[in-house]
Amino acid sequence: MTLGKEIDGKAFAAKVQDKVAEGVAAFTASQGRKPGLAVVLVGEDPASAVYVRSKHKMTLKLGMESFEFKRPANISQEELMELVEELNGDPRVDGILVQLPLPKHLDEQAVVELINPDKDVDGLTPISTGRLALGLPGLVPCTPLGSLMLLQDELGDLSGKNAVVVGRSILVGKPMAQLLLNANCTVTIAHSRTQDLAGVIHQADIVVAAIGRPEMIKGAWIKPGATVIDVGINRVPAEEEGKTRIVGDVDTASAISHVAAITPVPGGVGPMTIAVLMRNTLFAAHLRAGLPAPLGL
Amino acid sequence: MTLGKEIDGKAFAAKVQDKVAEGVAAFTASQGRKPGLAVVLVGEDPASAVYVRSKHKMTLKLGMESFEFKRPANISQEELMELVEELNGDPRVDGILVQLPLPKHLDEQAVVELINPDKDVDGLTPISTGRLALGLPGLVPCTPLGSLMLLQDELGDLSGKNAVVVGRSILVGKPMAQLLLNANCTVTIAHSRTQDLAGVIHQADIVVAAIGRPEMIKGAWIKPGATVIDVGINRVPAEEEGKTRIVGDVDTASAISHVAAITPVPGGVGPMTIAVLMRNTLFAAHLRAGLPAPLGL
Numbered sequence: 001m002t003l004g005k006e007i008d009g010k011a012f013a014a015k016v017q018d019k020v021a022e023g024v025a026a027f028t029a030s031q032g033r034k035p036g037l038a039v040v041l042v043g044e045d046p047a048s049a050v051y052v053r054s055k056h057k058m059t060l061k062l063g064m065e066s067f068e069f070k071r072p073a074n075i076s077q078e079e080l081m082e083l084v085e086e087l088n089g090d091p092r093v094d095g096i097l098v099q100l101p102l103p104k105h106l107d108e109q110a111v112v113e114l115i116n117p118d119k120d121v122d123g124l125t126p127i128s129t130g131r132l133a134l135g136l137p138g139l140v141p142c143t144p145l146g147s148l149m150l151l152q153d154e155l156g157d158l159s160g161k162n163a164v165v166v167g168r169s170i171l172v173g174k175p176m177a178q179l180l181l182n183a184n185c186t187v188t189i190a191h192s193r194t195q196d197l198a199g200v201i202h203q204a205d206i207v208v209a210a211i212g213r214p215e216m217i218k219g220a221w222i223k224p225g226a227t228v229i230d231v232g233i234n235r236v237p238a239e240e241e242g243k244t245r246i247v248g249d250v251d252t253a254s255a256i257s258h259v260a261a262i263t264p265v266p267g268g269v270g271p272m273t274i275a276v277l278m279r280n281t282l283f284a285a286h287l288r289a290g291l292p293a294p295l296g297l
Numbered sequence: 298m299t300l301g302k303e304i305d306g307k308a309f310a311a312k313v314q315d316k317v318a319e320g321v322a323a324f325t326a327s328q329g330r331k332p333g334l335a336v337v338l339v340g341e342d343p344a345s346a347v348y349v350r351s352k353h354k355m356t357l358k359l360g361m362e363s364f365e366f367k368r369p370a371n372i373s374q375e376e377l378m379e380l381v382e383e384l385n386g387d388p389r390v391d392g393i394l395v396q397l398p399l400p401k402h403l404d405e406q407a408v409v410e411l412i413n414p415d416k417d418v419d420g421l422t423p424i425s426t427g428r429l430a431l432g433l434p435g436l437v438p439c440t441p442l443g444s445l446m447l448l449q450d451e452l453g454d455l456s457g458k459n460a461v462v463v464g465r466s467i468l469v470g471k472p473m474a475q476l477l478l479n480a481n482c483t484v485t486i487a488h489s490r491t492q493d494l495a496g497v498i499h500q501a502d503i504v505v506a507a508i509g510r511p512e513m514i515k516g517a518w519i520k521p522g523a524t525v526i527d528v529g530i531n532r533v534p535a536e537e538e539g540k541t542r543i544v545g546d547v548d549t550a551s552a553i554s555h556v557a558a559i560t561p562v563p564g565g566v567g568p569m570t571i572a573v574l575m576r577n578t579l580f581a582a583h584l585r586a587g588l589p590a591p592l593g594l
Contacts, residue, residue, distance in 0.1 A: 109433075129430045130423030134467055160490045168478060170431055181465060181486055186497060188485040189478055193457045200483060
């Protein structure tokens, strides 16, 4: 028995980063300035601080400008909105990312909606969402776009394939479904209210799992030969007492025997998210400069 | 054998109109002005002229203001954009509808994108599309919303039902899928690239057909007991020479024996479209006035 392939998201993300770095160099040479990413971090959440730091490092590594704005947890709505307005107007800033979640007293939706859609590298504003649904050019959330890139690298043309997206979040499930539809898949969106989830998943050539429930999707539910993208990142207790480990939404051990390919967790989709954020920043810089989208990205 | 029920869209649309008329009277009494709908018609297309006339009549019948703007086919992009800008700024205008299609020399997308999303009663701007996908309050295209209202009237809570939308147009298929997803259906979007369309349709408790191909969906493809919304309006040759008749996308004759319910063509979804346009205008008037959405609509 041949085991299914583990998709090496880390290696593919490294290739995307290389292409972005090339694109950044070309942009900088032709425009006389570097593409710039502004990241806003409110408060002291340790996980958010780690994410922001790694985005900062990667931005610099690929040759772009990184602007960091750290604000105290008690910042007022008005101050935060003013900061976003400033970044909207700053010509050095191509991408704006407000690290979520924000502290509870702030109106997150209002902040997101204020971001200039042409700088919306997280792809979360209503205009970006609408552009994606309407098939217009625009910025797309990083994790689903990274997942699509892995699928296309693995399978080539996706046209006519049956794809099931499990989960309907704004950040992953819904935009993933739009991307797969734009790639001419027949797309089913399943979620917590779906009856016979196993049966629905068993129809699919492509399964994208984005529900945030550890190893919930069993291998037996997945059709032999399917390709599986596991977006879940769930921390569970490890065998060794007091330790934890990270698992996805798919029970990989029971799936690996009969899938064509599956992304491991960690090391699958995870590395793609930040690579696509870099790609989105370069993409936004091109759009803002009136240039065509960078080749191969 | 009991035949499936024919859903009387005309009767249901009349009920919606009655509710809108009540809502209009209440709005007018509380606000000291009537809700207003502005319709822009460019050129001499006879079908468009008919649609615009019936919208005008219905608007007046339900107690609202109707503003009509007929412009010659050779209007420039700039003139048309100026007109939309004027309507955006006119406080008497709650809804703006630009009758599509526009003559070929005009950039339709640019005109649609200029419409103030809060007056976008056709629900076609990127912001309206994004709001729908994000689950935010906003205006939704008339035909899919009318189809959803018929389904909810027929079936009550749609939660957990398997729904297949056949067709992925911006006007019907895509927003229909979003509405069904927001109503907690498991939603599949099928289209011209779908393989085994019959098999995909046969999974569904709810079938929405919006492909614009006369009687393409055969009765045998539809699961016994399913509810079918036929959005198609296709003109085909009638038996009598030189005459035509209107048929839907579903071959009703072969479906009626085993479906639970199906919308006829004509007389099913068609009458709902204009009723929902009236509802959307009243809805927009409420939103703009800072009032909660009108009850039961």
